[in-house]
Amino acid sequence: MSQKKSRQVRRAEDRARALQPQRPSRRPLLIAGSAVAVVLVAIGGLFAVKLSQGGSTAAAAAAPRAGAPPAVVRSIATLPAAVFDRVGYQSDVVKPQPISGPPLKQDGKPLVVYLGGEFCPYCAAERWAIVSALSRFGTFHDLGATHSSSSDVYPNTATFSFHGASYASRYLSLDAVEIYSNTRSGDGYAALDRPTAREASLDRRYGTGAIPFVDIGNRYVINGASYDPGLLQGLTMRQIAAALRDPSSPISKAILGTANAVTAGLCKATGGQPGNVCSSPAVTTNAARLAS
Amino acid sequence: MPPASPPEAPASRPQRLSWVAVGLALAGLAISSYLTIAHYTTHVSLACSDTGTIDCQKVTTSAQSMIGGVPVADLGVVFFAVAAVLVWPGAWRSRRPGVVWLRIAWVTAGVGMVLRLLYAELFEIDAICLWCSAVHVLTVCLFATVLVGEALAAEDARGQPAAGRMI
Numbered sequence A: 001m002s003q004k005k006s007r008q009v010r011r012a013e014d015r016a017r018a019l020q021p022q023r024p025s026r027r028p029l030l031i032a033g034s035a036v037a038v039v040l041v042a043i044g045g046l047f048a049v050k051l052s053q054g055g056s057t058a059a060a061a062a063a064p065r066a067g068a069p070p071a072v073v074r075s076i077a078t079l080p081a082a083v084f085d086r087v088g089y090q091s092d093v094v095k096p097q098p099i100s101g102p103p104l105k106q107d108g109k110p111l112v113v114y115l116g117g118e119f120c121p122y123c124a125a126e127r128w129a130i131v132s133a134l135s136r137f138g139t140f141h142d143l144g145a146t147h148s149s150s151s152d153v154y155p156n157t158a159t160f161s162f163h164g165a166s167y168a169s170r171y172l173s174l175d176a177v178e179i180y181s182n183t184r185s186g187d188g189y190a191a192l193d194r195p196t197a198r199e200a201s202l203d204r205r206y207g208t209g210a211i212p213f214v215d216i217g218n219r220y221v222i223n224g225a226s227y228d229p230g231l232l233q234g235l236t237m238r239q240i241a242a243a244l245r246d247p248s249s250p251i252s253k254a255i256l257g258t259a260n261a262v263t264a265g266l267c268k269a270t271g272g273q274p275g276n277v278c279s280s281p282a283v284t285t286n287a288a289r290l291a292s
Numbered sequence B: 001m002p003p004a005s006p007p008e009a010p011a012s013r014p015q016r017l018s019w020v021a022v023g024l025a026l027a028g029l030a031i032s033s034y035l036t037i038a039h040y041t042t043h044v045s046l047a048c049s050d051t052g053t054i055d056c057q058k059v060t061t062s063a064q065s066m067i068g069g070v071p072v073a074d075l076g077v078v079f080f081a082v083a084a085v086l087v088w089p090g091a092w093r094s095r096r097p098g099v100v101w102l103r104i105a106w107v108t109a110g111v112g113m114v115l116r117l118l119y120a121e122l123f124e125i126d127a128i129c130l131w132c133s134a135v136h137v138l139t140v141c142l143f144a145t146v147l148v149g150e151a152l153a154a155e156d157a158r159g160q161p162a163a164g165r166m167i
Helices: A001-021 A027-052 A055-063 A068-075 A081-087 A121-134 A196-205 A237-244 A252-272 A280-287 B013-040 B056-060 B072-088 B089-093 B099-126 B128-157
Strands: A107-115 A138-141 A144-147 A160-161 A166-169 A173-185 A188-191 A213-216 A218-225
Touching: A001 A081, A027 B099, A027 B128, A068 A138, A068 A237, A081 A166, A081 A252, A081 A280, A107 A196, A107 A252, A121 A138, A121 A196, A121 A237, A121 A252, A160 A237, A196 A213, A213 A252, A218 A252, A237 A252, A252 A280, A252 B072, B013 B056, B013 B072, B013 B089, B013 B128, B056 B128, B072 B099, B072 B128, B099 B128
Parallel strands: A107 A173
Antiparallel strands: A107 A213, A138 A166, A144 A160, A173 A188, A213 A218
């Protein structure tokens, strides 16, 4: 009798226990917390490794001797499309000449090759147009500031230097080589960057032996300056950059007129990409008049 | 006697987390959309430094800004749009294993992508994009919110009366 009663009590206790809320297990929260901690540790680890490498190593190694004023670089990179369009087609600038070589590519993108020298006043002039045009397709980093030789024609023309600079773009690759500095060495100028075998070969094949030499994806080449470097005489980089914002200035017409013609060539190499640049009035007008 | 119904949970902890997750997903969607617009418009400059270590242009125009020909910014838009649907209160309430695991897998994939892109910024591009970093932070927060929400939901389920769990 008492055994039966105790069985009934046990059953009643079991039922009551079953209806009681179970004590929540902390295991799921522990697993979730661990997963989040692993992610945070991984992120922290990446930053720790980077800091232990001493920060921006690549940029430091490639740093130019004198950097271009950031305001000047930014001013060119943010030139409104309307200014390029207002300058449009300029008949008196020399246009890129068509060539028919095998497509020149790097990293799957059309490659632009530039060969020049810091001493060279014609290169000094051409760089303004090249930087203006290429800034519509990507971004320059670590552009240098230099000037042409003080003992040559158009002395001390203020300009950029591609020595130590890099260029990032989804549409184009750039190999820019400053073969000589503007420092006298013997009868010439001190060597700076050595062209690769491919760059030298392109120069031999499509160049005239003069600098600047620009090959736009083996579709067009530029040999020499496209406008008169005398326009830039006595001006600082900031003054030239400021003049570019006025589409009616002779400097703007020369530099951006050249840039528009170069951009038309670049757009032919990229197959019309990016659309908002390549379909702009300035570029379509120049493209229509660019020999092909 | 019919089995007892589980008590109505007024606004359980996981349910409140749903709105946190929705907020994170929508913020991520907004920033990804901004990055996408900047990607397709050459002269819409990102409101971000373009010199030194912090350089959005350098990152967003790098080769690593595309994966399989698709801009990473576009992938961000898709990620946050789908995430917003998966953490919306209606979906969040669902305890169907398929939905729960899809939600966890989705945010885990997002965090995996964050680690890959962070590696690219630090070691391949050598620049940090602040807007991208904001997206990364939101993705990690979303990951944490979803995991904690699922963990709390699992705990709550275990904490229900046994009879209730049988329904």
